[in-house]
Amino acid sequence: MEILDKLINVALIAATLRTTAPILLVALGGSFTTKAGIFNIGLEGQMLAGAFFAVIGSIWTGSAFAGVACGVAAALAFALAFAVLVVTFRANEVVVGLALNILAGGTTISLMKAIFGTRGSIVGHGIVGLPKVQIPGAQALLGSWAPLISGFTPIVYIAFIAVPLLVLFYKRTQLGLYIRVVGEKPEAAEALGISITRVRYIASLLCGLLAGLAGAHLSLGYITMFTENMSSGRGFMAVAILIFSNGDPLKVLAGCLLFGFADAFSLRLQTFGFPSYLVLTVPYVVALTALFALSYRARPKVIRETLASMQKLLSVDRNSAPVDKNPQ
Amino acid sequence: MSNAPGSPPLLSTAAMAVELTGITKRFGAFIANDGIDLAVRRGEIHAIIGENGAGKTTLMNILFGLLQPDEGSIRLNGEATVVADPAAAIKAGLGMVHQHFKLVPSLSVADNVFLGMEVRRHGLIDHAAQIARTQELSKRFGLHVDATERVGLLSVGIEQRIEILKVLVRGARTIILDEPTAVLTPQESRELFQTLRSFVAEGMTVIFISHHLEEVMEVSDTVTVLRNGRKVATRPTSELNKDELVRMMVGREVSFDRRPRAALHGDIVLDVKDLWARDDRRLPAVRGASFAVRSGEVVGIAGVAGNGQTELAEVLSGLRPASHGAAWLKGQDLTTLSPAAIRQAGLAHVPGDRMVRGVDRNASIAANTLMGRQHRAPWSQNGVLDWKAIAQNAGALIKSFDIRAQGAGDAVKRLSGGNIQKVVLAREFTNGADFLLIDQPTRGVDIGAQEAIHDEIMRQRAAGQAILLISVQLDELAALADRILVMFNGRIMGEVAGDDADEDRIGMMMAGVSQQLEPA
Numbered sequence: 067m068e069i070l071d072k073l074i075n076v077a078l079i080a081a082t083l084r085t086t087a088p089i090l091l092v093a094l095g096g097s098f099t100t101k102a103g104i105f106n107i108g109l110e111g112q113m114l115a116g117a118f119f120a121v122i123g124s125i126w127t128g129s130a131f132a133g134v135a136c137g138v139a140a141a142l143a144f145a146l147a148f149a150v151l152v153v154t155f156r157a158n159e160v161v162v163g164l165a166l167n168i169l170a171g172g173t174t175i176s177l178m179k180a181i182f183g184t185r186g187s188i189v190g191h192g193i194v195g196l197p198k199v200q201i202p203g204a205q206a207l208l209g210s211w212a213p214l215i216s217g218f219t220p221i222v223y224i225a226f227i228a229v230p231l232l233v234l235f236y237k238r239t240q241l242g243l244y245i246r247v248v249g250e251k252p253e254a255a256e257a258l259g260i261s262i263t264r265v266r267y268i269a270s271l272l273c274g275l276l277a278g279l280a281g282a283h284l285s286l287g288y289i290t291m292f293t294e295n296m297s298s299g300r301g302f303m304a305v306a307i308l309i310f311s312n313g314d315p316l317k318v319l320a321g322c323l324l325f326g327f328a329d330a331f332s333l334r335l336q337t338f339g340f341p342s343y344l345v346l347t348v349p350y351v352v353a354l355t356a357l358f359a360l361s362y363r364a365r366p367k368v369i370r371e372t373l374a375s376m377q378k379l380l381s382v383d384r385n386s387a388p389v390d391k392n393p394q
Numbered sequence: 395m396s397n398a399p400g401s402p403p404l405l406s407t408a409a410m411a412v413e414l415t416g417i418t419k420r421f422g423a424f425i426a427n428d429g430i431d432l433a434v435r436r437g438e439i440h441a442i443i444g445e446n447g448a449g450k451t452t453l454m455n456i457l458f459g460l461l462q463p464d465e466g467s468i469r470l471n472g473e474a475t476v477v478a479d480p481a482a483a484i485k486a487g488l489g490m491v492h493q494h495f496k497l498v499p500s501l502s503v504a505d506n507v508f509l510g511m512e513v514r515r516h517g518l519i520d521h522a523a524q525i526a527r528t529q530e531l532s533k534r535f536g537l538h539v540d541a542t543e544r545v546g547l548l549s550v551g552i553e554q555r556i557e558i559l560k561v562l563v564r565g566a567r568t569i570i571l572d573e574p575t576a577v578l579t580p581q582e583s584r585e586l587f588q589t590l591r592s593f594v595a596e597g598m599t600v601i602f603i604s605h606h607l608e609e610v611m612e613v614s615d616t617v618t619v620l621r622n623g624r625k626v627a628t629r630p631t632s633e634l635n636k637d638e639l640v641r642m643m644v645g646r647e648v649s650f651d652r653r654p655r656a657a658l659h660g661d662i663v664l665d666v667k668d669l670w671a672r673d674d675r676r677l678p679a680v681r682g683a684s685f686a687v688r689s690g691e692v693v694g695i696a697g698v699a700g701n702g703q704t705e706l707a708e709v710l711s712g713l714r715p716a717s718h719g720a721a722w723l724k725g726q727d728l729t730t731l732s733p734a735a736i737r738q739a740g741l742a743h744v745p746g747d748r749m750v751r752g753v754d755r756n757a758s759i760a761a762n763t764l765m766g767r768q769h770r771a772p773w774s775q776n777g778v779l780d781w782k783a784i785a786q787n788a789g790a791l792i793k794s795f796d797i798r799a800q801g802a803g804d805a806v807k808r809l810s811g812g813n814i815q816k817v818v819l820a821r822e823f824t825n826g827a828d829f830l831l832i833d834q835p836t837r838g839v840d841i842g843a844q845e846a847i848h849d850e851i852m853r854q855r856a857a858g859q860a861i862l863l864i865s866v867q868l869d870e871l872a873a874l875a876d877r878i879l880v881m882f883n884g885r886i887m888g889e890v891a892g893d894d895a896d897e898d899r900i901g902m903m904m905a906g907v908s909q910q911l912e913p914a
Contacts, residue, residue, distance in 0.1 A: 238518040247498050254496040258510030
């Protein structure tokens with residue numbers, strides 16, 4: 067019992083919220099593109115660029131918020147490049163996404179070498195981290211539970227407030243509606259004179275905005291440093307969550323909380339002397355298993371289409387396929 | 395539009411809601427609409443009827459601004475109008491319900507109806523107002539639908555009501571419906587007709603495209619018949635009967651250029667017993683067909699397109715499951731076999747849509763003659779294709795089937811329609827099959843190639859093959875078939891011997907009038 071108490075407590079829940087925030091933000095960003103019918107595998111790169119340039123901006127200006135703005139601007143640049151290639155030039159989404167991810171990884175490493183002359187990570191150099199917001203009265207109100215609502219960086223609050231805002235956005239605003247229509251039934255949008263190109267550009271840029279915030283949270287939030295490949299697959303986890311949630315904000319939140327919890331829990335396990343390499347796989351294994359189990363039946367379009375095309379490839383020789391006799 | 399700005403608007407007393415004059419539309423060498431005149435009176439239900447490919451949809455797409463005519467002019471409510479795009483058409487009070495619906499499944503009915511013209515309050519979409527307005531319209535015109543329901547959960551019939559509501563909300567006074575009943579059950583069709591009558595009762599105009607005679611007779615005030623891109627006639631429905639309509643649709647000049655033949659009938663090769671099948675909408679399309687085809691016999695299937703012939707062919711070739719009944723090919727029930735197994739059992743299939751199912755248009759003639767037998771000698775040896783043998787074989791086929799091409803390496807898409815069809819015949823007729831299923835062999839084929847294809851079919855008959863020939867062209871059936879079965883609404887209405895094929899009797903059966911056969 068004592069061990070369990072040490073493992074699961076208020077600090078763990080607070081840590082869960084902290085670790086959830088970046089993946090939640092990037093996944094919510096991806097929700098825009100998913101809803102608009104773009105399979106955006108470039109989240110990882112946008113997030114990484116956001117993290118790197120947030121650090122650079124913070125060093126240059128000495129202000130954490132200016133750093134965040136720099137990070138967001140960098141992510142937006144990547145998102146714009148993605149949109150130009152995918153929407154305007156109709157390049158393959160996966161190829162472009164992967165290329166931009168690789169570009170982001172390479173660019174950050176080269177720039178790190180060029181600017182700081184180091185490899186691996188940027189620490190110190192006067193990086194200014196984001197302040198923590200202490201909610202007045204939280205201590206008095208909740209006592210030892212106060213860390214659940216107080217003491218996070220602003221980006222964590224933004225991430226969680228964004229969830230209900232996005233629900234409202236898709237339900238009650240024209241832009242939200244059009245994003246859904248463009249993704250679900252582009253013919254319908256076209257027939258009604260809604261510009262598919264414009265809507266997809268807007269969705270891509272909104273995605274870049276949130277991915278940039280997520281990146282800035284990584285490098286300026288709880289640790290103030292940048293390391294190579296610091297997004298460490300969160301962008302890809304977000305893509306997985308998006309596929310299974312179909313971009314619905316509440317389902318995205320649920321998926322991200324699950325991942326965040328597993329992440330925080332695995333950190334906790336490390337302090338108990340489990341081998342760290344094994345422990346680090348825990349969040350990915352847990353999240354993937356759970357997501358797959360939850361939504362195997364309700365496979366969304368992207369997966370269905372992938373499976374269908376794979377089946378088509380595999381069943382060139384369908385000589386042996388039996389034809390079912392359809393009962394009434 | 396000649397009136398100068400400031401001059402009083404023309405009084406809209408025109409009796410005609412729509413006047414099309416001399417509309418011509420070409421797609422390459424193909425003339426889809428050839429100088430068509432059409433006048434639709436205000437407040438009438440005007441049916442436009444014709445077979446598939448007669449040019450109905452093209453004409454309506456021109457009226458609605460989806461296509462621009464090469465020649466001709468449009469007057470709406472008496473005013474000369476250029477319908478540049480659908481937005482202009484909607485502004486002029488036109489509305490079109492297409493064959494393929496464009497609804498968003500995850501949105502509610504009301505959201506779909508108002509998509510693109512949302513009612514907003516304080517910048518947010520006012521769902522309550524949209525629902526109320528949708529419900530009001532649906533009540534007024536008998537378009538029963540729950541405005542709050544998600545479209546993805548609804549049936550096709552209800553989806554169509556939503557499309558009509560969309561048109562109404564945009565203020566249409568003249569409503570064009572393209573084959574509206576093609577997706578409906580009979581019950582839903584009747585409800586639709588009531589709705590159409592309620593439109594007319596409110597002074598609106600309905601243009602209604604169809605190839606179903608009965609419903610045209612039932613619901614329309616005026617009928618315009620199109621055939622091969624031309625207008626045949628416009629007549630008040632009350633002056634017409636179904637038989638006349640069929641003749642106008644399919645053309646009355648049936649030539650009885652009958653091929654000479656010797657009686658050869660041998661054993662039964664194909665035996666179809668009480669066969670039922672559903673179409674893509676899950677509605678019964680083939681209803682209890684029973685017939686037999688003997689070796690050395692050509693059995694023809696006649697009927698207005700869309701009466702279950704396509705589905706019948708698909709069931710016999712294994713492309714569509716049967717819902718009931720059986721079809722025995724030399725003792726094997728086809729309805730339990732895969733397409734490959736059916737071919738193994740002795741079927742050769744000349745599909746109705748040759749570009750989709752007959753050939754790979756990008757592949758060479760040689761490759762196309764290879765398909766389906768690539769694992770057999772002489773085309774392959776030990777699992778490796780022998781391209782030399784394939785090319786030789788294809789060269790021989792090109793000669794014997796008189797395919798006009800540069801050589802066996804020619805891509806099929808470079809050939810004319812008739813020569814593409816000959817490639818299909820060359821492959822299918824040299825497979826050693828005992829039963830030939832031939833669907834619309836001369837559709838879109840020039841006269842010379844038609845003759846050659848008919849010659850080839852007769853040669854196959856003389857060689858003792860059992861042949862089922864499906865065609866919408868009566869003269870083709872009259873020339874080739876030993877017996878003609880007439881399909882209507884999925885049923886076989888009756889049988890006529892090829893030797894005394896009688897246009898009137900076949901026409902009556904094509905229109906759904908059953909013929910009792912006196913034993914010969």
